[in-house]
Amino acid sequence: MVEESTDYRQFIWQELKERDEHEQQYHVMISSNQHLLKQVNHYRVLAASQKISGNAAHLEQQIQHLKEERADMYKVQSENAQRLVHMNDKLRTLEDLEAQQKKSLVDTLANNKKLADKSTSQTEQLREKDGAIQVLQDELSALQLEITTIEGKNHRLSKENHQLVQRWMEKMNQEADKMNEATEFYETALQRARSQQSPTNSSNRPGSVASTASSSSPSNKDQHKMRVTSIILPDRPYRTLANIHDGDIYCIQASRTGTYFATGSEDRRIKLFDRYSMTSTTLSGSLQSITSLDFNTTDDFLVATSTDYSTRVWNLGTRRLAHTLTGHIGKVFAARFIPADSSRVVTGSHDRTIKVWDLTKGWCTRTIFSFSSCNDLAVLDPDGHTLVSGHLDNTLRLWDTKSGNGIKDLQGLHRGQITSVAVSPDGGSVLTNSRDNTLKWIDIRMYEVLHTFQAPTYQNGINWSRASFSPDGCYVAAGGKDGSIHIWNTRNMQLERVLQGFHKSAVCGVAWHSMGSEMYTADMNAKTVCIWDTSIEKKTQSFVMK
Incomplete structure (x- = not known):
């Protein structure tokens, strides 16, 4: 068995060897051929290298130089491209700016043309107005x-x-x-x-x-x-003046001598009426609404306050503006002449100050600082040493004009702001009107309230509504929110009369003729003044004639 396996192996080995010899019989020739080809290629390359070896260095230098030039060109091209982009942006910006400037130039030219036309028109108007002014003068x-x-x-x-x-x-x-x-x-x-x-009693x-x-x-x-000499209360006005102003009426006042009565309005004008002829004169000069009026004792001058922070004095002889008093920083709501000296005026303002003015010098001689806005004031003595003022904080204050100090503060008199202050004919008491719909009659010597006048139908509808005493001191009159006139009797403290249906809006003030022969009332929105005959003379004369 061992011999048979060995023979088998020898046989296989022999077969493989024969196969290899048969298949690799050209291997040597092929290898030799490949070796020869390699040598030929080597020699060819060597010959070619020897042939161009003389120019190789020069060519490499040129190539290197060209490469450097190409790099520089790339760099310059990049810079040029960047510069081109920048220049394009700048060109676009300049084109936009040019378009805006062209548009602005067109607008400026058009505006210039309009202004030129307007200037020409205004020149013509000025020329026409100069002619009109000359005619008016x-x-x-x-x-x-x-x-x-x-x-x-x-x-x-x-x-x-x-x-x-x-x-x-x-x-x-x-x-x-x-x-x-x-x-x-x-x-x-x-x-x-x-x-x-009856002879028995003849003795x-x-x-x-x-x-x-x-x-x-x-x-x-x-x-x-x-x-x-007594006052008789009327039932209806004997004369009515309607629409005497273009704006709301804010105040009405009668002169000390009884010759005039005047009204002040939102339309910045004063209407001065002659009581006898009933002709009117317009006093202008104020820049804003007129809030209060007062005459001096001889009716030579009229003082008026305004919401333009100033006070003005008119000469009634010439009907021209004589003084403009500036110094308040708030609306001026009250002004009064000193009775004994018409060259002195006191004013009260919403800037919480009261000022004393000297008209001969044209400036303020004393400023009294208060704690609240002043709605109205009055002079208690002829020399003007003592003043009484009603304020927004419901307080009545007394002042010493010499020192500028307060004398007395009467607090808690009203539950609403005081709208007016009036001195009685005897000078011993003061009447206040308030937005709490009451009137207080105050003893100025004892600082006590003598009586409170009120009525279910009476409502004070204006912050500057003025109430007043009659010249004989027997009556107190005030205008209501609904246009009614309420008159109380100071002797029995009763509501004597209510005059209704003659005013259509809130009554801003009630004023009396100095002799008690007439009463003047004015309403605000309806711009109406009613004149009431309170004198017994006409009634007596008519009765006797009958």
Whole structure:
């Protein structure tokens, strides 16, 4: 078995060897051929290298130089491309700027043309207005001359009218005396006739009747004179002035002598009315609304406050603006002349100050600082040493103008801001009006409230509504929110009369003629002034004539 396996292996090995010899018989030739090819290629390469070895260095230098040039060119090209982008952006920006400038130039040229046309038009208008102003100045000169003539005529007529009224009153007194004498004579004759019918009492009755008649005669005369000077409350106005202003009416005031009454309005104008002729004059010069008015004692000057923070004084003789007082930094709501010195004025403002002005110097001589805005003020003595002011914080304050110090603060009088302050005719008391719909009558010497006037129908509808005493001190009048006029009697403290249906909006103020013959009321939105006849003379005259 071992021999057989060995023979088998030898056989396989022999077969493999024969196969290898058969398959690799060309291997040597192929290897030799490949070796020869390698040598040929080697020699070829060597020959080629020897052939170009002379130019190789030069070519490499050129190649290196070209490479460097190519690198420089790439660098320059990159820089040029970047510069081109930058220049394109700059060109685009410049083109946009040029377009904007062209548009602006077109707009400027168009605006210049418009302004030139407007300038030409305004030049023409100015030329026309210069001509109109010249015409108006000529007309004004003629009107002023005519006004001077008319004023002289009115003054003479007023004087004559006053003389006629005095003569008429004297005649009425004489007639009344005659009527009293006739009545006395009639009663005496009647008593004598009765005494003759009853002789038993003839010794006593005639004497007693005569003594009674003689004692009653003087009292009748006194009663008649008292009626002539007393105030009779009216039922309706005897004259109504409608739409006298272009804006709302804010205030109304009567002069001290009774010659004028005036109204101030939102339209920045003052209407000055002559009581006798009922002609009106317009006083202008204010820049904003007129808030209060006051006359001096001789009616030579009128002072008015305004919401433009200033106070102005007009000369009523020339109807021209005499002074403009500036210094407040808030709306000025009250101004009063010092009664004994018309060259001094006191003003109250919402800037919480009260100022005393000297008109001869034209500046403020004293500033009094308060704790609240001043709605109204009044002068308590003729020399103006003591002032009383009503404020937004519901407080009534008294001031010493010499030192500028406060005398007394009356707090808690009202539950709403005080809208007006009025001094009684005797100077011993003050009337305040408030937004709490009450009026307080205050004894200024004892600092006590004498009475509170109020009514279910009375409502104060304006922050500057002015109430007032009648000249005889017997009545207190105030205007309401609904246009009504409430009048209280200071003797019995009762509501005496309510005048309704004549004003259509809130009443801003009530003013009395200095002699008590008329009462003036004004409403705000309806722009109406009502004049009420409160004098007994006309009623007495009409009764006697009947």
